[in-house]
Amino acid sequence: MAGLELDREIPAALAVVERHEKIAYDYDLQKKGTISDETADKADPVHEGLEFPTEEQLVTLRRVSDTIPWTAYMIAVVELAERFSYYGSSAVFVNFIQQPLPPNSTTGAGGLNGQSGALGRGQQMSTGLTTFYQFWSYITPIAGAYVADTYWGRYKTICVSVAIAMLGHVIMIISAVPGVIGGNASVGLFILSLIITGMGAGGFKSNISPLVAEQYRRTKMFIAVTKTGERVIVDPSLTTSRIYMYFYLFINIGALIGQIGMVYAEKLVGYWLAYTLPTVVFLLSPLVLWYGHGKYHTSPPTGSVLATAVRVWRYAMRGRWSWNPIKTIRNLTADDFWESAKPTRVVGEKPAWMRFDDNWVEELRRGFKACSVFLWFPIYWLSYNQLNNNLTSQAATMSTHGLPNDILSNLDPFALIIFIPLCDLVFYPALIRWRINFRPLQKIAWGFYSGAAAMVWAAVVQHYIYKTNPCGYHAGTCVDNNGNPLVSPLNVWIQSGSYVLIAFSEIFASITGLEYAFTKAPRNMRSLVMSMFLFTNAIAAAIGEAFVSLSTDPLLVWNYGSVAVICGVSGIIFWILVRKLNSQEDKLNNMAEGRFD
Incomplete structure (x- = not known):
């Protein structure tokens, strides 16, 4: 019996010693400023006095989310103002580029019954420039993330990015001011503004998303008792999911107000007002950032983490290459790929750059798995991006009954404002009560299916536009003898199905993608992994450039139909490949935090 007692006590004692050593190590790093207070177990009291669930309770008890910190809402307001400016101005890009300056107009306003415009460069240039703007805005987050993680930290990088975007x-x-609008100078200045604004938006987006979720500090599941006396598990992953749902809600409130307001400003006053009002609202961002300085929970930069991550990856690849490509792929995707890169597995003297523990390598493995999931997102964004250009152009070929053709795109944020609270308060809690675990990768797969369904709807609508337009398959350029546009008698509101389905796809895929990028990234690489997720938008924009040749009559049915097939088939293949990873969700979320010096 004494031997058995020792067998139990020695591991326990070693665990206590190991924990105290880690506390001392973390405290030392805190004083040096290498890691923040939330990284050190002892310095961070958020888990003190909590009861943690047993294996049995993890299976039997219902899971709930925690309260969202008020600082997260402040950051969401910053995002609202920035998205108001981004979407408010971009809502009028299609008409600004595609349509000519109306007769006798010096501002581009078309009036209640006219068509607003400025540059008159056609649908293909319109689609090309808006796609470029999206590509640029979602490739620059990589630079913003690197600067934040390595040098400035997220807060300072956000402030600098706001200043760039403002310029x-x-x-x-x-x-767009009278006297400039419509000429070659207008074209040059507009393209320059897209480049500079995209730089600011990119640096902002890669850092604001991790910052909002970092305001919630608990990382471990714990037991709580509800008002009715029920014992439940408070799951940090559900809290993170809720934070991103309401963060996305704020995004779409800003987008909805900005887009509707600017569309009418464009139509009734002119483009100078449609671009000025978003800039004025954007001024709210630096004010809220300044007010929250010192109140936000932030993580300091930790040096060149990316370089170390690449070194670890290269180190793990040693001895796994073969002249047989199939064998090489199997070796590089094997379950034990990362084991040889763990410091405890190194034989002999460790490399000088190996200043981390085994758990950080596990975190890195998890981050790479997340990035492998993101590889599928460009296909999803390909369907989503149709509402930014082609669906707006489609609306211009239908009977709008006095509505601006670019007002219909606001059905997307309007639907999101309705359905996000319903999912949070009704749909997702109902699934939990019924013991249905709707995990992130399942949500993403359903996002693909919803996006494909939206494109099927758009293809059917386009088919009937061609059947009912006076010019048949040339609906986009159909005009009478006086140059006035001739449109299909179909009511523009039949587009609603596409926008509602896209909204559901965003709830399932886009919001969950933000959550997945945050929860699966190493703590000191969150901005970088988030930028990888955002970069999938840039890849989608580049792929979208290949579809520009289909973005014209009489090929638009093929455009929507091909995107629908690609998105739907990709969703099926995606789910087949990630089913195993989906079952590991709890294990990945509750992984011990690594140590990086």
């Missing part, structure tokens, strides 16, 4: 908005206003 871009000012140049955009100049491109």
